[in-house]
Amino acid sequence: MSFLTGLDDTPSDFPFPSVSQALKDPDGLLAVGGCLSVPRLLNAYQHGIFPWFSDNDPILWWSPSERAVIQPHALYINRSLRKFLKKQPYRVTLNTAFEKVIHLCATIPRGPGNGTWITDEMVAAYVALHHAGHAHSIEVWQDQTLVGGVYGVLVGQVFCGESMFSLQANASKVALIALRDHLTPGGLALIDCQIESQHLSNMGAITLAREDFIQELAVNTQVIPPHFLQASELNALDIGN
Template sequence: MELLDPTHKIYLLDNNNFIFPTLEMMDNDLVAVGGDFHPQRLINAYKNGIFPWFIDEYNHIHWFSPQERMVLFPDQFKVSKSLRRTINNKGFIVKTNENFEEVIRNCSTIKRKHEDDTWIDENFILAYINLFKLGYAYSIECYLNDVLVGGLYGVLINDIFCGESMFAKEKDASKVAFYHLCKQAKENGIKMIDCQVYNDHLASLGAKEISREEYFKLL
């Protein structure tokens, strides 16, 4: 690993090992580029508070560790009255790890506000399917009339669930999946859900920003 940009402390990863910059070596949100999607590299990244976000035009993976990290503690999930009615009356059936690949592929194609394109290309899809097969990646799925209409996926590292993406084809379907993620987290001793970066939707569900330093302490 060498220093690619001394001004902003961005590192070029070595393909021959799976080492990442430490907290003391970080400056901006973008902390490294390069490397590959070897499963051990991905696992090491999450263990070091880092995640891949997108691949640039030179086929370099960009690795991030935000200075302000969006997280949700499972017991702080906010259930609105309307969401409670949906959970109780809509008829959604929620399952875990029944169709991981369909979840991530839906996440890669769903249209989102303020986003023209997706970072979840085929490289990401195959990498996380591999992590799923190795027992590190998980999906929560929401079905209506036996059709997958919402869900989310992420990576479980020790007692932290690192959320990656979610989708909904029916109103509140992703919120219902998130509710069940928090429920399972509380039942299984998962202390925190890493939501990565701020957005209003996550904030409305009870997620909040903490400093990178505080996040690393929780790691």
């Protein structure tokens, strides 16, 4: 049975309803209200749930019936992108400019009529997650200018990507490849892309049924060693090779 659960009067560590109760229309809507505290967000991601809402809307919690994911070994780099990477056009860092990445993801126009879902409330929540050691970013630089990046939440061995941006050619792709290359030796098992898109499909994303994605979360619970997550500059020679 599907029905919508209200969370406004529940404590931040109150368990979410089973994802099997998520609505079919709109697909995956599970709960409304509550807060974006660190405990609430961690509880959500550990159970395959994420917040997604617009300004002036209540907090909406989702667990879609299908989940777009990239298996690290299956991330696709086409020939032209490989040639681009060999030129080493960018400098890449990890966790050195999280707030800049999320603010750029929130403010860069996505096309006519497309507002942002990364509200001020969401920015503050994910910055708090970052300071708590759970949210991470990859930054792509051209000289001293930030031109691309990706940020998300690490749940065990699963990186739940939230958003990415690109101000120069292939910058967001470089960020995603660098994320894969850097974290895979530490045990990265899956990149959660949440919602399918043509851009992600072109890079190897596939869809998993919700039940299969929840199973991936359940079996990939080992913690990636902390030294893989320390703020650092990544070796551009290694990206995509």
